[in-house]
Amino acid sequence: KQEVTQIPAALSVPEGENLVLNCSFTDSAIYNLQWFRQDPGKGLTSLLLIQSSQREQTSGRLNASLDKSSGRSTLYIAASQPGDSATYLCAVGSGAGSYQLTFGKGTKLSVIP
Amino acid sequence: EAQVTQNPRYLITVTGKKLTVTCSQNMNHEYMSWYRQDPGLGLRQIYYSMNVEVTDKGDVPEGYKVSRKEKRNFPLILESPSPNQTSLYFCASMGQGALGYTFGSGTRLTVV
Numbered sequence: 001k002q003e004v005t006q007i008p009a010a011l012s013v014p015e016g017e018n019l020v021l022n023c024s025f026t027d028s029a030i031y032n033l034q035w036f037r038q039d040p041g042k043g044l045t046s047l048l049l050i051q052s053s054q055r056e057q058t059s060g061r062l063n064a065s066l067d068k069s070s071g072r073s074t075l076y077i078a079a080s081q082p083g084d085s086a087t088y089l090c091a092v093g094s095g096a097g098s099y100q101l102t103f104g105k106g107t108k109l110s111v112i113p
Numbered sequence: 114e115a116q117v118t119q120n121p122r123y124l125i126t127v128t129g130k131k132l133t134v135t136c137s138q139n140m141n142h143e144y145m146s147w148y149r150q151d152p153g154l155g156l157r158q159i160y161y162s163m164n165v166e167v168t169d170k171g172d173v174p175e176g177y178k179v180s181r182k183e184k185r186n187f188p189l190i191l192e193s194p195s196p197n198q199t200s201l202y203f204c205a206s207m208g209q210g211a212l213g214y215t216f217g218s219g220t221r222l223t224v225v
Contacts, residue, residue, distance in 0.1 A: 034213050042219070043203065049213035089156070091214075100171075101146070101205075101214060105155040 002027045002094050006104035013080055014112050021075040021107045023090030028068050032093040035064050035075050037086045038106070044089065048075070080111045115140045119204050119217035126194055126224055134189045134220050136204035142215075144207045145187040146171070147179065149200040150219075156203070162187055194224045 003026045013019050023033070032051050036044040048057045048064040050073070056065040063076040077084060087106040094100060117138045126132055138145065146161035148171075158171030162181040176198055178190040187206075191198060204217040 032213075036216075041201075041221075044205075044216040046213045046215070091156075100158065100161065103148075103156040105153075 002030075002092055002102040004090060004092050004102050004104040006088075006090055006107050008107060009105070010108040010110075012110040012112060015080060015082060017080050017111075018076070018078050019080055019109070021077070021088050021090075021109070023073040023075070023104055025071045025073075025092045025102075027094060028071050030068065030092050030094045033064075033066055033073050034091045034093065034101070035062075035073075036089040036091060038089060039086050047088075077109075080109075082111045082113050085109055085111050115215065117204055117206050117215050117217040119202075119220050122218065122220060124220060124222050126222070128195055128224060129193050132191050132194060132222075134191075134202060134204075134222070136187045136189065136217060137185050138187075138204075138206040138215070139185065140206060140208060140215065141184065142206035142208035143184070145181070146205050147177070147187070147189050148203045148205065149173065149198075150203065151200050159189070159202075194222075196224045198222065199224050 005024045007022045034049045035047040038044050050057045050066045061078040066073045087108045089106045090104040091101045120135045143164045147159040148156045150156045157173045159177050160179040162168045168179050202220045205214045207214045
């Protein structure tokens with residue numbers, strides 16, 4: 001059974017810093033990996049989707065990488081801003097038709113002005 | 114606008130009173146799924162559906178039912194809710210060629 005771990009569970013950084021969030025998964029037979037952002041009490045906003053054949057995806061200040069063989073993904077946030085404060089969730093797509101998602105428990109990020 | 118719509122957003126009910134949480138998507142997606150989110154446990158899959166009339170259990174299906182009579186709708190049914198089903202529920206969908214999963218805004222359910 002796929003297990004997804006996110007480290008650290010919480011992270012506090014001063015505004016302007018670059019930071020890296022980590023995600024690891026136990027079964028490398030994945031179809032895709034998706035990073036989400038969740039604000040308190042709110043829904044999930046998709047940030048980046050990496051297909052299993054890809055190594056990375058970029059969107060603005062965000063860059064996500066994928067190393068299937070080692071079971072790892074990282075989310076890099078450049079020049080962090082207070083508005084980046086949220087919980088970041090990593091989810092791995094595997095199983096029948098690549099549609100089943102297994103989530104990590106998230107990293108809660110606080111960017112201090 | 115492409116979206117997944119859940120209703121209601123908030124619901125307080127009493128133990129044993131049947132309820133339905135609706136989920137609808139306008140993207141013609143084949144795949145739909147329900148998750149619950151609890152502190153310390155993260156998001157766990159309840160049920161999923163690969164297409165119309167095709168549903169299957171996720172990791173925590175006990176106490177829930179689903180149906181998929183139409184492609185766009187995937188309601189979650191609690192026949193006899195109990196307090197341990199108090200949670201934040203999310204519906205999600207994805208289609209072939211879609212750029213990832215789309216999630217609804219969530220339904221916060223409290224069972225007293």
